[in-house]
Amino acid sequence: MREGTEHILQTAEELRWKVGGDFHEKIMESIYLDATRIADRAVTRLGEKEHFDLDGFIDRLVTSRHWGFPIMFLLLMGVFWLTIVGANYPSALLSSLLLDQLHPLLKGVSAQWGVPGWIDGLLLDGGYLATAWVVSVMLPPMAIFFPLFTLLEDFGYLPRVAFNLDHIFQKAGAHGKQALSMTMGFGCNAAGVISTRIIDSPRERLIAILTNNFALCNGRWPTQILIATLFLGSMAPAYLAGLISALSVVGIALLGVLLTFLVSWALSRTVLRGELSAFTLELPPYRPPRVLQTLYTSLIDRTLVVLWRAVVFAFPAGLVLWLSANLIIGEVSLAEHLINFLDPLGVLIGLNGVILVAYLVAIPANEIVIPTVLMLTVLVTGISGVGEGAGVIFELDSTARTWEVFRAGGWTLLTGINLMLFSLIHNPCSTTIYTIYQETKSVRWTVVATLLPLGMGFVITFFVAQLWRFFSGV
């Protein structure tokens, strides 16, 4: 047996010399030849291309040198605008149901049963409110965003995006398919990191993994939308507010894309130098999207899955928050100690201690940053008439009142802008970090993927703050 196998390999070695070097090409040629022959016999084409070629027309338009990018921008803009405008009403409805009606009801029941105050506070004011907040704020935008995005995907637009971005990625020294993993990242960075498996070269794949966090994931854009509405939309006349908010969110998303290019470029010229690998990107035919099926699958698969993840993290985070706000050490609560400790750093980069603590709490899920910020702000400023006590996450029923809380907390336009920037540029959430480790199996690259954006976030917000203060003379 052993001799036999070695003999086979030996013969093969000799034969290989006889056949010559273009062996591989000869095999491929034979296969192609037969494939063509068989296909020709089976296929008949009717009406030789006389009809208007719709696919070709759309392709020329959406991948054209002049129109490709504006169309891409408009589509993205349209999706965000529909999401922002459309989510308002169901969001208000959900929050009045879960927060204004159900929460007092639960409190009443627990009072009737004589549940001890700290259990009642921990579970209802901590866990329940955090969860309810996440549901009411996240569910409506996701239920609009994901189906729209999936429709675009089903239609066949995503590969055209990749086609448009390909030469930029190439200039950045990255793989063209990174456009696809980046687009996935807009839905969820963990999913985006997994989707980098379509990139074969380990070097280019690592670049795609390290930069995926710059694709604004959906857990972060409720923050972006709220802050954009409060700080930027409110400066515009009412009829333009939605548009301005959408524009600024798209602006942040595009900044993320720009950072993806820049960081890819920097990585491919320093630590991850190497050959560019070629690939063929097939532009699939456009297909009429299956609207109902898309609605169903994107609601079940994406929306509910992401929401469930948020809820799972929000509940314990709510407990932690409530505890940290109610554990008094010395004179003040644990949360206030932390805030005071981080405040100087926060102010230096145009944020404040509250925001930094909120990001610390929100490592498992970016979704709960805003409710945490609101709760902590009320805690430290001690404004009366707003909020319901220490450690109670709440949602204010009008943006005007949220605005009041922020102002009481010393927020300015700079704080708003820097919060949007920091939300784009900071460490990935714990799920994504874990996924990166799973994919790279390297502690070193996981640490880089975590600390690189965090460091960049500090640097960028610091410079923005310095420039702002310089020009505004504050």
Place this chain on the structure above:
Amino acid sequence: MGSENQQEIEIVPEQADPSSTGCASCPVHHAANLHKLGVDMENWDFIAALAGNPNTGKSTVFNALTGLRQHTGNWPGKTVTRAEGGFEYRDQRYKLVDLPGTYSLLATSIDEEIARDFILFGQPDVTVVVVDATRLERNLNLVLQVLEITGRVVISLNLMDEAKRHQLKIDHRRLARDLGVPVVPTAARYDRGMEELVQAISEVARGETVGDPFQVKYDHPELDQAVSELVEEIQEVFPEIPNARWVALRILDGDRRIIQAVRDGELGILQSASARSVDEGKTALKSGYKQ
């Protein structure tokens, strides 16, 4: 051969709807017995692999058969992990493995290697190759490579709705005759042709249909010579190997994985599979079950 009178039959998947044929004795009638088992894959009787070029609707076929909702998207290469699911048909349970989409099986990328290794060493009872009807020529490259490895193949001629839109007529019977394996026209997005597909899968799995797979003609004399020389040697060591020609080609091409498999005797496991399939084929022929 190509000048033969061609029989042109336009296949519209709806026409094959079993309910409209009303033929209760027809095997397709049993298609109503398809039970989608989702991730429940315990105690399977057969393993079926799902191969195909990227973006041919492989995942859609997978979902239609298993009832799972693996995410599908209209862009190539979106299935990055191997998905598995199950279905039950005629009281037999099938485990369905969705392989990554590839253009060939020459193992030049990880995806191709995963797909190739599974079809070769995983020894599925059936390999379903999902083919884009609108790009038949390019898709056949993969089909021909699969046929070199195994004859237990069913072709799902998918995206028939697209082909119709592009005014393409595809003679699937002609295709089946040329390829030597069953070809089922499908439009998985609209759940058309799935019953017939399951039927074909079960017939191949049970050995009721025995393929006579097309073999690529290597028209280069020195290549042909080298292959037959090597095939002889391989058959001496592994007498019952079903795909000696393909193995010979891979070794000549310097395929490291296959060379390794020859060296450590892993190739031997392929023999048992061939023995089994031949037996089943014989029984099926004897009982006159073959269609």
